[in-house]
Amino acid sequence: MINEREIEGGLTQVEAERRLKKYGPNAIEKKNGISPVKIFLSQFNDFITWILIVATVISGFMGEKADAITILIIVIMNAILGFVQEFKTERSLETLKELASPTSKVLRDGKIRIINAQELVIGDVIFLESGDKIPADCILLSRSNFMVDESLLTGESEGVEKSSSGKNNSIYMGTIVIKGKGKARVIQTGMKTEMGKIAGMLQNIEKDRSPLKEKLTSLGKVLVVMCIAICILVTLTGVWRGQDKYEMFLVGVSLAVAAIPEGLAAIVTVALALGVSRMLKRNALVRKLPAVETLGCTSVICSDKTGTLTENKMTVKALYFNGRIHKTKGEAFSENMMMKKAFTYCNDCDFDVKKANISEALIGDPTETALIKAFFTEGKALKKFMDKADRIYDIPFDSDRKMMSVIMREGSKKVCYVKGAPERVINRCKYILSNGQVKLFTLTERNRVLRAVENMTSDALRCIAGAYKDNAVTAGRSLENNLIFIGIAGIIDPPRKEAKDAVLKCRLAGIRPIMITGDHKNTAFAIGKELDICKTQSQVITGEELDKLNDRELSRKIRDISIFARVNPGHKFRIVKAFKAQNNIVAMTGDGVNDAPAVKEADIGICMGISGTDVTKEASSMILLDDNFATIVSAVEEGRVIYDNIRKFIRYLLSCNLGEVLTMLLTSIFSLDTPLLPIQILMVNLATDGLPAIALGVDPPEGDIMRGKPRAKNESIFARGLSEKIIVRGTLIGVCTVLAFVIGLYLGFDLKTARTMALCTLIISQLIHVFECRSEKHSIFEISLFTNLYLLAAVSISMIMLLCTIYVPFLQMVFHTSALMISQWVIVLFFSGIIAFMNSLYLYFKSNNA
Structure with missing residues (x-):
């Protein structure tokens, strides 16, 4: 009942x-996600790792129990590190699903x-x-x-x-x-x-495969083949030289585990997920991970005006009726009763009569609340006024019609009230209410009203016209024809304070900000000029003018357009297509159901979190939780930061892994003793590949991140000289490690000490290189060490691990190391830092002479 x-x-x-x-939550039961146990076990789902585990178990049965146990511990620690990364990523995505519900x-x-x-x-x-x-x-x-x-x-x-x-x-x-x-x-x-x-409910967050992750997964497979081939070569060379077959097999497998960047694609996912979390803190909810990559390529941002570039805090500043404009000063205006009825009855606001203050009492669209506040100061007065009539029929506002109509029963008669865009309402009016008298709406009167609209819109006022019709007995097509014009309300919606700075940031970053609005051309231009989106009215085009252009003409003309006024959602779709035809990466905002096609067509579809409909949210790649243009720009900046950070740790991981492989390969080629034992190779992997690489993923942006042009969407991750940097630096790391090892032997140190020197040189050179990877343009001297405390902590932990392996007696036995003297440390530090020092000097003088 x-x-x-x-x-x-x-x-x-x-x-x-x-x-x-x-009854429980209103939700469709979902399949269980990946369990923590499965995530952990998946860390061992690697052929090379299984070979290493089997080999170490055999080693244990052969009497090398300390080595076997230590290697297994290192493998498990690597698995734990990978588990933490993947588990945090899964949790982040689950949290995003909940937020996007x-x-x-x-x-x-x-x-x-x-x-x-x-x-x-x-x-x-x-x-x-x-x-x-x-x-x-x-x-x-x-x-x-x-x-x-x-x-x-x-x-x-x-x-x-x-x-x-x-x-x-x-x-x-x-x-x-x-x-x-x-x-x-x-x-x-x-x-x-x-x-x-x-059980057919769709999930809100789509776990799309990241294109970048796909590319790096493919790259990883190529690197795996190359690394395995080199490791086999190292193993066979050692065996050919007469070294122990089992030991060389273990060396080859250990080198493969250390050299193969199996976590490359996983770290990309972690970096994207961490970036998504940071964006969320800046009020941008990313629904699709590939959007994070695309954000950094954005060259055009098409933004709605109302509520995104403006505050969406509407106030009626002027009313036009009886042939002149009446300025308001914030007080309730009650001089024109028919205008009061039109804008109050033809309105979808809800209100709480218990609230004395009208601003607190009203609930609804800011435009509609502003119209009511122009005539009322308290909820009780509004309730009393609304009780005098009864709404019996309405035609809701539509973005194509740009009008709303209601039929009210007032006593024994029915009256239709209409509000909407002035040009739409005026075209349907046959009469005008002037000083209480209904007169024919002559051409002279029409022109006078249109001039008033021009004057009000030139002052950045958004104009809404009101009209009515007595004896509205039908609800057909004729309902909105032969209306009686009442007047116009001029509403101010000031630009957001932060929007102008965001527009400037766009221009410095090579991004074109585009305003799209349903408002009058003059209103749009006034706001656009204030925000520095445009300078002249020639940069403004209306939906009517847009309709006269074919797609090819629009594609040519769009280069000079910065504002689209009086447009409908269908125009938005054409605008996106035209910008994309010029090879732009386009971000497009939307909220209404009719905006969904344009939002979906855009490279980055953005839905308003406050005013957006569910349909548009599902079509979008990103949701603005605060409906703010500055948030879009912040998200683009974050997209660039994430991409740069991915390049940083790719540079770091590949150059370091290359250095490790070359260390072993060069000594094999020149018939030298093996510079690193299997357990030492795994130690290098544990100390350098995990925490420092992750810390690079959260590196703060460089100061000029938004001072360059957007990158091309199809740009290779190795573009702009990254591959050369990796090859050169990786080769130098390997050469310096071999030199430290050879000099150690040449100076008469025993093999264990020389290997310890090689181990320290390889690890420290990589830990120095991680700081170099923080910038592709600036030297270590120009980057503050304390702007990334995570990296400092990661490097400190790695250094403590290294020092423990060479100074703690028990670990000395486990890792076959010896304590180094000061003279030996001098050699290690020289070969670890000389290349970084020379490179930093080069970058420093290059940047200062540029």
């Missing part, structure tokens, strides 16, 4: 919590609230409008032109018209509202819904 009180005021929060506990507008304790859809319970009263995904099975209580896309359930692509009575009043979870608005009561949630029964 339906409880009328629950329908009027909604459930109480206490009752809702009780039902949530009883749909919300619902619900009536609780007599107030409209926005809650997570999972918190809905049976009996909740919810409000729906075009673009919303229906969050539970419901019955409609009231509706206006309400149409639903039920293709997910029925397969039928045509929308279904719904009523608020009879058999056609049921709506189902997962289906989409494609037209109108409605009020509904929840009757089933979670797995008991129709959607739950077929």
Whole structure:
């Protein structure tokens, strides 16, 4: 039985919590994610690692128990490090899924609230409008032109018209509202819904494979083959020279484990996931990981004006009626009763009559609340005014029509009130209300009104016209014709303070900021000029002018356009296509259901988190939680930072691994003793490949990160000289390590000491190189050590590990090292740092003479 009180005021929060506990969350049960145990075991799912484990077990049975145990410990520690990385990534993605879950507008304790859809319970009263995904099975209580896309359930692509009575009043979870608005009561949630029964609910976060990760996975396979071939060569060379076959086999396997960058693709995922977390802190929720890569390539940002470039804090500053413009000073304006009725009745705001202050009482779209606040100061007065009439029919606002109409029963008569874009409303008016008299709307009067619109829009006011019609007895096409023009409201929506700085940042970064708005051309130009998006009106084009251009003409003309005014969602799609035709990487914002095609077509589709519909959110790559243009620019900056950091640790890992391989290969070629034992090779891998590489993934941006042009989308990760840097630096690391080893032997030190010198040189040269990798343009001298404390900590831990292996007696036996004297440290530090020192001097003088 339906409880009328629950329908009027909604459930109480206490009752809702009780039902949530009883029935469970409104969610489709998901398959269990990857378990921690499986993630950990997957770290050993590598052919080379299994060979090493088997070899060390055999070694243990042969009496080399200390070596075998230590190698297994190192392998397990590497697995633990990989597990932590992957587990954190999985948790980050799960957190993002929860954040991206749909919300619902619900009536609780007599107030409209926005809650997570999972918190809905049976009996909740919810409000729906075009673009919303229906969050539970419901019955409609009231509706206006309400149409639903039920293709997910029925397969039928045509929308279904719904009523608020009879058999056609049921709506189902997962289906989409494609037209109108409605009020509904929840009757089933979670797995008991129709959607739950077929378990067809789609996940919100899409775990797309990152293109960069795919490329690096392919690269990794090539490197694996190359490394294995070199390791086999090293092993065979040692055997040919008469060294112990088993020892050389273990050397080859250990070198393969250390040299193969098996974690390269995994670290990319970690870097992307960490970047996504940082973006979230800056109010940008990334739904698809590949978008993070693309963000750094963005060359055009197409942004809505209202609420994104502007504050979305609307205030009526002027009213036009009776032939002149009346300035308002914030007080309630009640001089024109018909204007008051038009803008108050033709309005979808909700209000709380208990609130004395009108700003606190109103709930709804900022434009509509601004129109009411122009005529009322408190909720009780508004309630009294609304009680005098009864809305019996309405046609909701539509971005194509740019109008809204309602029919109100006032006593014994029915009156239609209309509000919308001035040019649309004026074209439907046959009469004008002037000083209380209805007169013919002559050409002279029309021109006078249009001049008023020009003057108001030139002052950056957003204009909305009002009209009415007596005896509105039908709801057909003629409803909005032969109207009586009342007047115009001029609303100011000031630019966001941070938007101008964000626009400047775009220009310095080689990114074109583009404003898209449904507002008048003059209003758009005034705001655009203030934000420095454009300088002349020739850079502004209207939707009407856009329609006169074919795609080829638009593609040519778009190079000179910075503002698109009076456009509809269909225009947005053409704008994206035109910019992409010029080889731009385009970011496009949207919120309404009709924006979804343009958002999906863009390289980076961005949905408004506050005003965006569920349909547009699902089509988007990123959601702005604060609907702020500056957040888009911050996300682009973060995208560049992430890509740069990926290049940093690729440079570091590959050059270091190359150095390790060459160390062993060169000594084999020149018939020298093996410079590193298997357990020492694994020690190098543990000390240098894990923590320092991850720390590079969170390196802060360089100061000029937003001072260069966007990179090309198809640019190789090794472009701009990265491959040369890797080869040269890797070769020098290997050569210096071999030289330290050879000089140690030449000076008469025993083999154990020489190997210890080689071990220290190889590790320290890599730990110095990690600081070089922080910048491709600046030397170590120009980069503050303390801007990345994680890297300092990682390097410190690695150095402590190294010192322990050569000075702790027990570890000396395990790793076959000896304590070095000062003279030996001088040799180690010289060969570890000389190349970095010379390279830093070169970069320093190059940057200062540039």
